[in-house]
Amino acid sequence: MAIIDRDGATVAAAQTLTEVEWTRSLDAVSTGRAVIRPDGDCCARIGQVRSWRHRLVIYRDSRYVWDGPITEIDWSQESVEIHARDVLAWLDNRVPHSSMRFEDSDLMQIGAWLIADGYAPDDPGHVVEVLGKAGVRGAREYFKNVGQTGDHLRELAEAGIDFTAIGQKILLLPETYLHSVGRLSDVDLPDGLVVSENGSGLVTRWIVAGDEESGALGIAGGRHDYYGLHERYVEAPEIPDSASALESARARLRASSEVPVFVDTQEVTVSPDAAIDVPSLVPGHALDVTSASTCRQVSQRLKIVGLKVTESGGDDDSPGQESVQVQVAASGAEAMF
Secondary structure, eight states: OEEEETTSOEEEEOSOEEEEEEEEESSSOOEEEEEEOOOTHHHHHHTTOOTTTEEEEEEETTEEEEEEEEEEEEEOSSOEEEEEEOGGGGGGGOOOSSOEEEEEEEHHHHHHHHHHHHHTTOOOSOEEEEOSOOSOEEEEEEOTTOSOHHHHHHHHHTTTEEEEEETTEEEEEETTOOOEEEEEEGGGOTTOOEEEEOGGGOOSEEEEEOOTTTTOEEEEEOOBTTTBOOEEEEEOTTOOSHHHHHHHHHHHHHHHSSOOEEEEOOSOOOOTTSSOOGGGOOBTBEEEEEEOSSSSOEEEEEEEEEEEEEEEOOOSSSOOOEEEEEEEEEOHHHHHO
8 A cells, every 4th residue: 555645756665564444336436545544754744635635545465456645544542544435426526627518429438538627627637448339329518617527427327337446447338238357156155145136226217308508308118017106207407318318218228128136245354265356347338147146146247336345453462353334236237138
């Protein structure tokens, strides 16, 4: 673990770590946390750490796995606890810096513009990697100084793209991207898992209302033969015409027309013999999961939606331990493609 200044200089490298935690999230800002027992010169340097000026950088077995601005620091007599958020957190503190209207554009192009515009006046360091077209087209309009850029990006993610941060890299992925990075089965999870359905995510008919002045409106879906009728109305003022509102409604329907199924490994350590590489567990990618340990059996490719890794430093009497929690999910989008 290291604390890096905005100009790239190393402020401090923790000498005694008692706990480290880092997460990865799909379509959301992830977090990092470190608890340090400072001593000597380290204490003086840690005392100079400031929110948003400095970054928390985390390594796992010397591999760079997490990076982001420090947003909260708690100093006590025995320890210093540092909380950070990934590079996407900056977009929640930014607004559009120019007005822009897109006509019949792939949503991936629009997402890339939102990110580029958000960082344009002051870039703390980021790169963007696009892993394909969204396959969903439409019009969007954004106005200078109106709305938070992070909110605009999350709204776009509701309609056909995914995004996540890995270090200083922001990945933009099609919602249907299901490249597998490994396999998990019951033998890889000796402490068990939980298979859950989230009925609140079921929507069989979407009504998307766009710009109020234009009267843009898109409706997709209806009564489901198995689940019945579940309707949702959402306002998306950045959508300027009905054709784009319809595409947004259709994209939302693809992801919500089946009850989402989640597989959670709980707070357990994935077996070291499992055919996965923890740093490669990237939200938006997938794992092939086979489990018959619960009454709800699962055997399919599921999208990674979250990762949480916690490691304790241990003490003289007991060694440190690592816990790896993986969350994967299937929704209507995964079932259709």
